[in-house]
Amino acid sequence: HPRVRRQRQMCIRDSRDYTDLSGEAVNLLAKENKLPKEKGPLAQFGVWSGIQMNTAFDKSPDKIAEMMMQGSMMGVIDMSRTLKEYGDTPEDCRKLGENLIKLEENSIQKMKQYLG
Secondary structure, three states: OHHHHHHHHHHHHHHHHHHHHHHHHHHHHHHOOOOOOOOOHHHHHHHHHHHHHHOOOOOOHHHHHHHHHHHHHHHHHHHHHHHHHOOOOOHHHHHHHHHHHHHHHHHHHHHHHHOO
């Protein structure tokens, strides 16, 4: 279906943006001689099982878009709170957080076309 194919292509492009942002975060950590925290297998399973449950009966582009928008909105809220809580964050870290918020907001806007 063309609509599903377009949605899949958009997700692939967005995942590249997230990968780039992740690489920037790793580089910032490396400057501080720190390593990123790995998500444990339990957390990864929780994400996987949540997706499976939410799409068990509805795998439509509408449902996938809704789930992605909810995830992006959670990302915007979490990062906004973090930036506010740690107001004295170094500029390069703050910029990275702001870029994540923009990426999530753009993702929400793109997904709207798949609703309904």
